[in-house]
Amino acid sequence: MVEQLFPNVNWDKMWQAAYETVYMTMMSTVITFILGLAIGIVLFLTSPHQLWANKTVHFITGSLVNIFRSIPFVILIILLIPFTLFVVGTMRGTNAALPALIVGAAPFYARMVLIALREIDKGVIEAARSMGAKTSTIIFKVLIPESLPALISGITVTAIALVGYTAMAGIVGAGGLGQLAFIDGFQRDRNDVVQIATILILVIVFALQWIGDVITTKVDKR
Numbered sequence: 001m002v003e004q005l006f007p008n009v010n011w012d013k014m015w016q017a018a019y020e021t022v023y024m025t026m027m028s029t030v031i032t033f034i035l036g037l038a039i040g041i042v043l044f045l046t047s048p049h050q051l052w053a054n055k056t057v058h059f060i061t062g063s064l065v066n067i068f069r070s071i072p073f074v075i076l077i078i079l080l081i082p083f084t085l086f087v088v089g090t091m092r093g094t095n096a097a098l099p100a101l102i103v104g105a106a107p108f109y110a111r112m113v114l115i116a117l118r119e120i121d122k123g124v125i126e127a128a129r130s131m132g133a134k135t136s137t138i139i140f141k142v143l144i145p146e147s148l149p150a151l152i153s154g155i156t157v158t159a160i161a162l163v164g165y166t167a168m169a170g171i172v173g174a175g176g177l178g179q180l181a182f183i184d185g186f187q188r189d190r191n192d193v194v195q196i197a198t199i200l201i202l203v204i205v206f207a208l209q210w211i212g213d214v215i216t217t218k219v220d221k222r
Helices: 011-045 055-070 073-079 081-087 094-118 122-130 135-171 176-186 191-219
Strands: none
Touching (some): 011 135, 011 176, 055 094, 073 081, 073 135, 081 094, 094 135, 122 135, 135 176, 135 191, 176 191
16 A cells, blocks of 8 residues: 555665664764853853853854854855865765764754853852852853753754754765655655655654653753
C-alpha cells in the first residue's frame, strides 16, 4: 500500500537521510548550546554595571554576534568554505555542515541567552555579590539556574531553526532530508519524495518541541 502511494521513495535512502538530519541537528545543537551560553554570559557580564563591565569587550562581542546573526545561512556556508576545509578536510557530508551550522546558530542563541539573563531579578545577583561569591559561583549557582527554563526554551527554538539550516546545507552536499528532497525529489520531479521528506522534517521538529517543552516544565520552579 505504501509503495503504491509513494512509488518513487527509496525507504533505505529516506531513513538514512533522516538519520543524517537528526545527527547534524543534535551535534550542532549541543555545541551551539555550549558556545552560545558562553558568549551570552560574556555579553551579560561585560554590560554596564555588571561584574566584568567593559565597553570595548561588550561592543566587540556584540558586534560579532550581530554580524554572524545577520548573514543568510546559504551565504555563510560559502564564506566558511576555507574554514570548513581546514577543520574537516571536505565540503561534503554531514560533518562538513557542522561548522556553518554552529557559526550560524551560536550567535542567535547567544542573544537569547542574554535576554534570559537580563530577566533575572537583580536582587538575587546583588545578594550573591554581597556575600562575597566568586564570579564562577555566581555564573553556575545563580545565573544559569535562575534562567534555566528560558535557556531550555531558547535552545529548543534554536534546534528547530537548525533543522531548517540542515535542509539548506543539504542542497550544497551536506546530506540529510534537504539534499534528498532537492536531488531525488525536486530535480527529478518526484513529488512523493519531497512530501515524505517534508513529513519527516515535521516529525523531527514536533519531537524537538515536545522534548523542549517537557524539560522546560520540569526545570521551571515557578
